[in-house]
Amino acid sequence: MISINEYFNSTVKSLGYTSAKGKSSVGVMEPGEYEFGTSTHETMLVIEGELIAQLPNQTEWKSYQAGEKFEVEANTSFKVKSVGQTSYLCQYK
Template sequence: MISANEYFNGTVKSLGYTTANGKSTVGVMEEGDYEFGTSSHETMTVIEGELIAQLPNNAEWKLYKAGESFEIEANARFKVKSVGQTSYLCTYK
């Protein structure tokens, strides 16, 4: 079953699905600043566009471009700044 998710008044939208490898979401976010929380380990891969991320326990921001990924442990919060519209893939463990 495919699930539809919408966050931040519709500026972030994703579709959730499950494969043999587990749960994933693919989505798009408008330009802006966002803070997310995790309930499980998450790997976020930028598909198109750019994200500037501040990962948990890290004061520095890092730029991630198309094809680049970062990981966040379960039960953590992280911030991202989307540079223009950005598409992403999140896989969960």
């Protein structure tokens, strides 16, 4: 079954699904700055566009372009800045 998720007044939208590899979501972010909390380990892959992320326990921001990914441990939070519309794939473990 596909789930529909909307966050931050509909500026972030995603479709959640389960495949043979586990749970994932694919979505799009409008330009802006967002903070997400995690309940499981997450791997974020930028599909198109650019995300600038501040990962847990980090003070610096790092840019991730299309084809690049970052990982975030469970039970933490992270911030991202979307530069233009950005699409992503998030895989949960």
